[in-house]
Amino acid sequence: MGANRRMLRLGAFLIAPGYHVASWRHPTAHADGGTDFAHYRDLVRTAERGKFDMVFLSDGLGIRTPYRDEEELSRWGRFAQFEPLSLLSALAVSTDRIGLAATASTSYNEPFHLARQFASLDFLSGGRAGWNVVTSVTDAEARNFNRDTQLDHETRYHRAREFMDVVTGLWDSWEDDAFLYDKESGRFFDPAKLHILHHKGEHFSVRGPLNVARPPQGYPVLVQAGASPDGQDFAAQWAEVVFTANQRLDQSQAFYRGMKEQVAAHGRDAEQIKIMPGVFPVIGRTRAEAEDKYAVLQELVDPVVGLGLLTQLLGDVDISGYPLDGPLPELPATEGCTSRQQLVWDKARREGLTIKELYRSVSGGRGHRIIIGTPGDVADELEEWFTAGGADGFNVMPPVLPDGLDDFVDLVIPELQRRQLFRTEYEGGTLRENLGLDRPAHRAASSAPAGH
Ligand SMILES: Cc1cc2nc3c(=O)[nH]c(=O)nc-3n(C[C@H](O)[C@H](O)[C@H](O)COP(=O)(O)O)c2cc1C
Incomplete structure (x- = not known):
């Protein structure tokens, strides 16, 4: 394998019992895998056996599914899930090399809490922590945090920016070699290497310092998945990994180019951001077997769930009054997930789908790209997107767990390795090293005060 060859980056999107809405x-x-530690431990070990860069845990602060009553809700499944940082802390001691990325919201946390928790995870895992920074998108979450509705889109991102200034400032509370532990002299740390933040801003007032040393990776790897103009600008400033949902190569290429340009406009090296579209692979030893597997899952989609899912993807727009066999109506603007609403809307129009056809089509990939085929077919498509400037890697969303992950690791990874597109051994000890990301310099040593 050529030392300088560009390699795919792979994340495993783990949500028990699978990404497909009917997987359970x-x-x-x-x-019952959502709160079964042994289940997650086995999944992460499988991903590590496959040399995935990282596993990724999505999260919501409550039940985000729109529902009219408990009977309707009871048909969804997947509501009993671990809190991601707790789960990753336990997984850190069951694994050695794989990155561990958790989602956490800037809208319903204090920066001090998250700075401390992610720094702790980075220590527990020996430098394998990642943080998917989200601003949260539903009123359902707001209602668990003393509000009836969520903050508007602009305010959420405004708060998120200040949040990042504070969190990274707290991670830089101590220089890397601040702690001396010098029993002779009685000096625990070098006072010249302590930097008290003294942050006073619009949303936060945080004195610091953090009561954890600078994390092994400097900062845990920062992941982001907002695709609105605000979300992209936020990612361009802060993110090192970007998750995105794209259906077609030309869309992905446009997103890829645009994101790299925005990163450069923020004065950052465009190589220091890895763009990883989601991919939902249904893998069979033959195409017919793959099609059958997909059909089995699609048959399991409850109409109540399908319609609810669509409502959610459309940013909580209520479409229950429209006939299922008719087209999607014109939609009002949403304060929720604007980018995904647009994507689903475009798909409905482009393919002339009825509401029922549309909810079926999004039940699997939920807006992400679906590949149904043999290991060779999957590898072909990943290779095409990777080499044609549509992706630096992929966030792999197995339809059902553990089978979908086993299939990917046992059948697709060897094919990617054979094509010299993917590693056969981890290159480094930290997530940053494996992703090819620089370790951020301490801000006292760096000339750039904001971002990195
Ligand atoms: C692969 C992927 C994973 C995501 N995971 C989460 C998540 O776990 N929790 C969450 O609240 N939002 C999640 N999101 C949503 C985004 O973080 C973002 O909040 C959303 O796209 C709305 O922002 P935007 O309006 O800037 O697009 C995810 C998005 C993608 C593409």
């Missing part, structure tokens, strides 16, 4: 009903699924 599948005969092989661990329907």
Whole structure:
């Protein structure tokens, strides 16, 4: 394998019992896997065996599914899930090399809490922590945090920016070699290497310092997935990994180019951001087997769930009054997930889908790209996107767990390795090293005060 060859980056999007909305009903699924530690431990070990860069845990602060009553809600599944940072802390001691990325919201946390928790995870895992920074998108979450509705889109991102200034400032409370532990002289740390933040801003007032040393990676790897103009600008300033949902190569290429340009406009090296579109692979030893697997899952989609999912993807716009066999109506603007609403809307129009056809089509990939085929087919498509400037890697969303991850690791990874597109051994000890990301210099040593 050529030392300088550009390699794919791979993340495993783990949500028990699978990414497909009906996965929990599948005969092989661990329907109760959401709070089964052994299930997650086995999944992460499988991903590590496959040399994935990282596993990724999504999160919401409550039940985000729109529902009219408990009967309707009871048909969804997947509501009993671990809190991601707790789960990753436990997984850190069951794994050695794989990165561990958790989602956490800037809208419903204090920066001090998250700075401390992610710094702790980075120590516990020996430098393998990642943080998917989200601003949260539903009123359902707001209602668990003393509000009836969420903050508007602009305010959420405004708060998120200040949040990042504070969190990174707290991670830089101590220079890397601040702690002396010098029993002879009685000096625990070098006072010249302590930097008290003294932050006073619009949303936060945080004195510091953080009561954790500078994390092994400097900062845990920062992941972001907002695709609105605000979200992209935020990612361009802060993110090192970007998750995105794109259906077509030309869309992905445009997003890729645009994001790299915005990163450069922020004075950053465009190589220091890895763009990883989501991909939902249904893998069979033959195409017919893959099609059958997909059909089994699609049959399991409850109409109540399908319609609810669509409502959610459209940013909580209520479409229940419209006939299922008719087209999607014109939609009002949303304070929720604007980018995904646009994507789903475009798909409906482009393919002339009825509401029912549309909810079926998004039940699997939920807006992400679906690949149904043999390991060779999957590798072909990943290779095409990777080499044609549409992606630096992929966030792999197995339809059902553990089978979908086993299939990817046992069948697709060897094919990617054979094509010299993916590593056969981890290059480094930290997530940053494996992703090819620089370790951020301490701000006292760096000339750039904001971002990195
Ligand atoms: C692959 C992927 C994973 C995401 N995971 C989460 C998540 O776990 N929790 C969350 O609140 N939002 C999640 N999001 C949503 C985005 O972080 C973002 O909040 C959303 O796209 C709305 O922002 P925007 O209006 O800037 O697009 C995810 C998005 C993508 C593409």
